[in-house]
Amino acid sequence: MSKPVRGGIIGALELKSPGIRLLYAALMLFMIALAVVCIFPSLWVMVSSLKDIKEFYRMPPTLLPETFDIGKLGRAWKELQFMRYYANTAVMTGGSVLFCLSFNGLAGYFFSKLKPRGSAVLFTLVVWTMLLPNTVGMVPMFNNIVDFPLLHLNLIDTYWPMWLMAAVNPVVILIFKSFFDNIPLSLLEAARIDGATKLGVFAKVVLPLSVPVIVTVTIMTINAVWMDFFWPYMILKDQAKWTVVVAIYNMKSMMPIDLQFIALAFVIVPPVLLFMLFQRYIIQGYTFSGIKG
Missing domain, CATH: 1.10.3720.10 (MetI-like)
Structure with a gap:
């Protein structure tokens, strides 16, 4: 039994062409880059909020927290x-x-x-x-x-x-x-x-x-x-x-x-x-x- 043709802009038959596959890969890379650009500011805010106060003010800033101060969330919520x-x-x-x-x-x-x-x-x-x-x-x-x-x-x-x-x-x-x-x-x-x-x-x-x-x-x-x-x-x-x-x-x-x-x-x-x-x-x-x- 043959597989059903996938819906969307590019179907299964079109993907058999090398040019279409290249275009599809380029579109996927563009969408991934766009998603990263959109998501990164929010992720940066949420991750930075968990940093220790000394690490928070460190220059240059750390991409990923070296220490997590989870207690800050509860203190901020109450305060x-x-x-x-x-x-x-x-x-x-x-x-x-x-x-x-x-x-x-x-x-x-x-x-x-x-x-x-x-x-x-x-x-x-x-x-x-x-x-x-x-x-x-x-x-x-x-x-x-x-x-x-x-x-x-x-x-x-x-x-x-x-x-x-x-x-x-x-x-x-x-x-x-x-x-x-x-x-x-x-x-x-x-x-x-x-x-x-x-x-x-x-x-x-x-x-x-x-x-x-x-x-x-x-x-x-x-x-x-x-x-x-x-x-x-x-x-x-x-x-x-x-x-x-x-x-x-x-x-x-x-x-x-x-x-x-x-x-x-x-x-x-x-x-x-x-x-x-x-x-x-x-x-x-x-x-x-x-x-x-």
Whole structure:
């Protein structure tokens, strides 16, 4: 029995050509070099954070630590009160995920399956907003945070601005819409015949079929919120509300450089672990939604 042809850019038949094999080897070496360039700064921060204080300041620096001071991690965690900042980040992340999935998911369902009159024009406007630079709306957005329209509420020192911004994400709407387009209309029509409302169809039929894209969007949102700095820094002035990234920035002048490296390691590790554990779902979500990189 012949072996199946491998998928991808270069298949098994093409690899029989010496020129193609050379090209394949060159591409692999380039990708390995690119991965090393991307990974090295994070690895350097994490490894350097474990060095003894004398070795940390040694010149020239050592590539690999000669001594490991594991106790520094516990002392830094307790001294910098990272559990509180982790909890704050978890609250902000949880609300952002909930708002992102609820509102953007419903918007994707609206544009994909409901399609009322005028929805095509509205969807075009949503896509066009992806072309606008982020800096265009920063000033009016901050003004709305200080004085929320109609209600005249000051949302400074609350997580509501980040949650509301997560609720309107054109990229996520496009991902949801592309995924929902692949769901057969016959399933939705059968549910409507059984008496389900439009929201009932979304909750009982669409969502159970959308686990891959939901997991993908959830991971993307968690990673984006965890690393977000600008808006939390602008909005969260009370230290009791600081997230991890904001806390590190605001306290950097009070921390020695070795503790700063440890704090940065605390920031880097969770997103890395999240991606390593769920990278398969990320790839599946993009594949099933039809979004091409």
